[in-house]
Amino acid sequence: MSAIIKTTNLTKVYGNQTSVDHLSMSVKQGEIYGFLGRNGAGKTTTIRMLLGLIKPTIGEIEIFGENLFKNQKEILRRIGSMVEVPGFYENLTAKENLLINSKIMGIYKKNAIEEALEIVGLQDETKKLVGKYSLGMKQRLGIARALVHYPEVLILDEPTNGLDPIGIKEMRRLIKLLAEERNITILISSHILSEIEQLADTMGIIHGGKLLEEVTFDDLRKRNRRYIEFQVSNDNKAVMLLEKHFNIFDYEAHDDGNIRVYSYLGQRGKMNKLFVQNDIEVFKITMSEDKLEDYFTNLVGGGTIG
Amino acid sequence: MVNLLYTELLKLKRSKMFLISILGSVVAPFMVVVASYVHMKTENPAQLITFDEIFYETNLYTVLIIGVPLYGVITAYLFGREYLEDTLKNLLTIPVSRISYIMSKLVILFMWIMLLTLVSWGLTLFLGILGQFEGLSTLLIVEYLGRFIAGGVLVFILSTPIVLVAVVMKNYVPTIILTIVITLINVMSANSEHRALFPWAAAGDIANGTLQPTYPAEISYTIIFITSIIGFIVANVYFKKVDIH
Structure with a gap:
């Protein structure tokens, strides 16, 4: 446009x-x-x-x-x-x-x-x-x-x-x-x-x-959606497993083996187990905490908008 | 420009200011004619007050005493209300060019002053006829119509510094204070041989044909012209450049 x-x-x-x-x-x-x-x-x-x-x-x-x-x-x-x-x-x-x-x-x-x-x-x-x-x-x-x-x-x-x-x-x-x-x-x-x-x-x-x-x-909501971030040794294999076993397609693969998963957040333990069982090393699992308002607060350097 | 003038007139619909200004313009003829009548009938019946005198005095008071503050209030109202009612931002984003805006207001101001001038002249004539003052002739009526109009035109020409103050200060009060100061100087210089140097006092003398011989008439005309042109140019340049908040 x-x-x-x-x-x-x-x-x-x-x-x-x-x-x-x-x-x-x-x-x-x-x-x-x-x-x-x-x-x-x-x-x-x-x-x-x-x-x-x-x-x-x-x-x-x-x-x-x-x-x-x-x-x-x-x-x-x-x-x-x-x-x-x-x-x-x-x-x-x-x-x-x-x-x-x-x-x-x-x-x-x-x-x-x-x-x-x-x-x-x-x-x-x-x-x-x-x-x-x-x-x-x-x-x-x-x-x-x-x-x-x-x-x-x-x-x-x-x-x-x-x-x-x-x-x-x-x-x-x-x-x-x-x-x-x-x-x-x-x-x-x-x-x-x-x-x-x-x-x-x-x-x-x-x-x-x-x-x-x-x-x-659209970008902002995506950016500020809650997600689980895994850091794994083999991200290609990991996402294939997610698709196959959990039917998850709502994810993003980033550099250094980082994968952000935006759905089935409650299944993170099972996902971890699945990775380990398939010889994928899991270095990190984190849960995002960012919400829209926090995002703005961080952006404008303290205080709230409005 | 025609549409702009139409909208300027529309803005005056139901406006109390119009009625108030008419009442203001009635003051000079009413005061002069009634006071002359009372004086003639009660205090000194032997002294004859002619139509020529009541026309002269009404025009004198209108141009020097009543006119400046009255027309100043109208100027303040026309230019100031757009700030006070916060309508200027709308007009300029429609968009109305800033010069057209000032010009349309000046045209309305001129029409308004001329209307009040005619009210003043017409009421003097009407009350004079009622009071049966002597010396009325067609020639006199026409001569004073010309003098009243000349007075109105000169006061209008001298309105540009008042417009400048209205545009810069964005408020009625400073504009009205300025017109009061001008009127006071007019009164204080009434007996001065140098009054031809003060543009508003000179305007009164030109309108009534009473310019003092101290200075050539050209000096007074030039001072009036320069005052007006400076006011006009500075008001336009300022308004063209100023940010509208």
Whole structure:
């Protein structure tokens, strides 16, 4: 899949403080990219740079294969965004607020506003002024506003901030729906690991302005699955025995005779016995303890995310 | 640009600021005409106050005393609300170019000032007719319409430094303080022969045809022009470069 959003060495320095430090990220077409980091890690600064609101000190941003700062107007027209808590003209209704976006963007499709409001479930709130909306309603209206021009990419900065558990669940459902039904590439930031875990296909972890890791959840789950690791004298023979006697195919053979077995973990004693009976020396048997949260804690150097 | 102007007007829908500004523009004509009427009828019936005088005084107060803070508040509202209501980040990512954003606000500000100027002029005329002040003629009406408009245009031209403060400070308060300071200087320099050097006071003199002979008129025009251009350029350069947080 090609990268829709790509940053290279993106850096933002304020005085002595480096908010974003040589950040190179890549968001692929059609995926939900979770941008995870603790408060103050540099997520919002990065997102604001992607949207042209903040100018990078150094670094490049390519969106749709083009340099953002050379063709900002055309690129931003293809993006919908919601940065932190969305601001609205509180003396206007939801429709009037969306009309402002539609008029400026030159959207003449009939019912575009109604359609956007319907997606977020605000189609019946036509007369209520936005000033009277709850935070959850404003967040949903923010999504509607980001969608009104049928964007190809959606950039959402902490869209669940301040929402109650039902609101968070509703927002999650909405984001998944948009990715599946409209095939929109979504970049979503959060400081909550579980949020990102439940939504994203790929995750970028930012800490102290640096992108520590960019990994797909498939890889991550695999990496963080519990496993037994054997170190044996003959790994080829060992895996053949595993396949033949335990019907195990969910394993990885690494260097130096290391084999990671991801299933039938309770059978490790029998596996050991089988190896020994077949003249395979077993040098080491270890059980992995890593879990996802521990992985993050280790990555960001202590403390917890969120 | 037309769509941008339409949206700027839409943002004013149900806005109390519009009504408040109309009330503000009513103050000068009401104060001048009613005070003149009361003075004429009660304190000194022999002294005749003409239409020319009430037009002159209303325009004087509008440009020098009421106009600067009133239009300053409108300027602060137009530019400041996008920060206070946190809507600027949305506008700039739609995207609206930063120069178009400033220009559309300035056009709305101009229309707003002109509307209030016409309200002020029209109310002076209406109240003057009600009070049966003497000396009304078509020529006088047209002449003062021109002077009111000239006053409004000059105050608008001088709004760019106020725009600059609104954009830099992102808040109503510093902008309003600046307009109060300008008004105080206008009042303090009212009897000074050097007032033509202060752009806002010079604007009042130009609008009312009372420029002092101390300095050539070109000096006042140049000072007004330079003040405006500097305000405009610095506001645009600053806004084009500033990060939006």
